[in-house]
Amino acid sequence: MEEEPTKGQPRSRSAAHDERVTARIGLWLAISFGLCFATGLLSHLIQHPPSWFTWPSRPVWLYRVTQGTHVISGIASIPLLLAKLWSVYPKLFERPVVRSVPHAVERLSILVLSASVFFELTTGLLNVAQNYPWNFYFPTVHYAVAWIAVGSLLVHIAVKLPVVRRALERTTDRKPEPKTTSGLSRRGFLRTTLLSTGAAVLATAGATVPWLRDVSVLSWRSDNGPQGVPVNRTAAAAGVLTSARDPEWRLEVVTSAATRSFTLAELRALPQTTAELPIACVEGWSANATWTGVALPDLLRATGAAPGVTVKVTSLENRGLYSRSTVPGEHTADPLTLLALDLNGGELDLDHGYPCRIIAPNRPGVLQTKWVRRLEVVA
Numbered sequence: 001m002e003e004e005p006t007k008g009q010p011r012s013r014s015a016a017h018d019e020r021v022t023a024r025i026g027l028w029l030a031i032s033f034g035l036c037f038a039t040g041l042l043s044h045l046i047q048h049p050p051s052w053f054t055w056p057s058r059p060v061w062l063y064r065v066t067q068g069t070h071v072i073s074g075i076a077s078i079p080l081l082l083a084k085l086w087s088v089y090p091k092l093f094e095r096p097v098v099r100s101v102p103h104a105v106e107r108l109s110i111l112v113l114s115a116s117v118f119f120e121l122t123t124g125l126l127n128v129a130q131n132y133p134w135n136f137y138f139p140t141v142h143y144a145v146a147w148i149a150v151g152s153l154l155v156h157i158a159v160k161l162p163v164v165r166r167a168l169e170r171t172t173d174r175k176p177e178p179k180t181t182s183g184l185s186r187r188g189f190l191r192t193t194l195l196s197t198g199a200a201v202l203a204t205a206g207a208t209v210p211w212l213r214d215v216s217v218l219s220w221r222s223d224n225g226p227q228g229v230p231v232n233r234t235a236a237a238a239g240v241l242t243s244a245r246d247p248e249w250r251l252e253v254v255t256s257a258a259t260r261s262f263t264l265a266e267l268r269a270l271p272q273t274t275a276e277l278p279i280a281c282v283e284g285w286s287a288n289a290t291w292t293g294v295a296l297p298d299l300l301r302a303t304g305a306a307p308g309v310t311v312k313v314t315s316l317e318n319r320g321l322y323s324r325s326t327v328p329g330e331h332t333a334d335p336l337t338l339l340a341l342d343l344n345g346g347e348l349d350l351d352h353g354y355p356c357r358i359i360a361p362n363r364p365g366v367l368q369t370k371w372v373r374r375l376e377v378v379a
């Protein structure tokens with residue numbers, strides 16, 4: 001704990017290390033990290049739904065907003081974490097290193113907390129930058145470590161609650177700040193922290209907030225890509241250049257009643273639906289586009305199945321985690337869930353999933369399977 005500076009005695013430390021500053025930044029960090037955790041957990045549940053979980057198909061833009069919030073709050077947490085660490089680092093050199101067993105536990109929990117939050121923010125940042133310099137499967141590890149971070153965060157908040165309460169109460173007193181011997185004033189440090197956080201958010205948020213696109217210098221994936229929509233994995237990378245253009249291609253639809261196959265011309269001859277729907281990648285970028293194709297409920301009815309069933313989707317891409325997806329009942333019943341053939345007024349580009357791809361409202365991009373070859377009713 002820091003001492004109140006006594007009259008006439010210069011402060012030995014900069015105001016950045018004042019507990020009032022630490023508590024303020026800690027509060028902001030808890031809010032941004034909490035938001036990041038909640039939206040991340042939601043995204044995980046949508047991608048790996050347990051039996052008690054259902055995710056609605058409307059509003060069409062909801063996942064775009066929650067995942068945008070996940071990435072933006074994660075980015076905002078980076079400058080906040082750095083400021084928080086700067087604010088408390090003198091405590092690292094406290095002596096004695098360990099005063100008691102509870103003190104040891106507390107210090108250990110702070111070590112676990114800092115390491116896990118640091119890990120989450122750096123792996124998340126590298127992921128949105130589409131840079132994978134590791135050889136573990138990112139989502140699994142990012143998800144597991146998130147629980148460690150939140151668990152140790154709760155312990156930390158519980159332990160520090162009295163200090164936080166006192167510090168935040170003291171912040172509201174209106175007494176003029178005492179002069180510091182060096183560095184920024186408390187308010188100056190807080191203002192700088194907020195400004196850096198705002199700058200980090202502005203620099204990256206354009207990947208998902210359209211009107212920020214022009215100010216986001218670091219924004220990844222805006223509207224580059226064929227047909228004005230970014231591409232996540234190209235047809236070449238997925239190894240489907242030949243199979244997707246094969247004139248023998250047929251869409252196979254398997255229901256309990258029958259197995260039917262459709263040529264592209266037959267799919268085009270079915271009633272077509274046009275919808276404006278976003279692709280919202282888990283990596284944070286998102287883009288709206290106009291899609292035209294066969295509504296899944298129509299296709300199911302045409303093959304003797306009822307909308308509302310669960311449908312397994314298989315891609316021509318034969319390896320990789322994204323080569324399959326499952327469309328739950330909420331979505332197979334929604335007339336805006338499409339097997340898309342056209343994008344923004346033209347035939348689907350090979351990189352966007354030609355000959356056909358799934359595009360459903362309010363779903364993560366990874367589940368919008370491209371180069372579809374087979375739909376199978378599984379329940």
Ligand SMILES: Nc1nc2c(c(=O)[nH]1)N[C@H]1C(S)=C(S)[C@@H](COP(=O)(O)O)O[C@H]1N2
Nearest residue numbers: 230231232233281315322352365366368370
């Ligand atoms: N078969 C297949 N479908 C896929 C993918 C993939 O790698 N393979 N990537 C998914 C991901 S992560 C996203 S964000 C969207 C992106 O669609 P787009 O490349 O048309 O923008 O496609 C999805 N569909």
Ligand SMILES: [Mo]
Nearest residue numbers: 281282365366
């Ligand atoms: Mo994605």
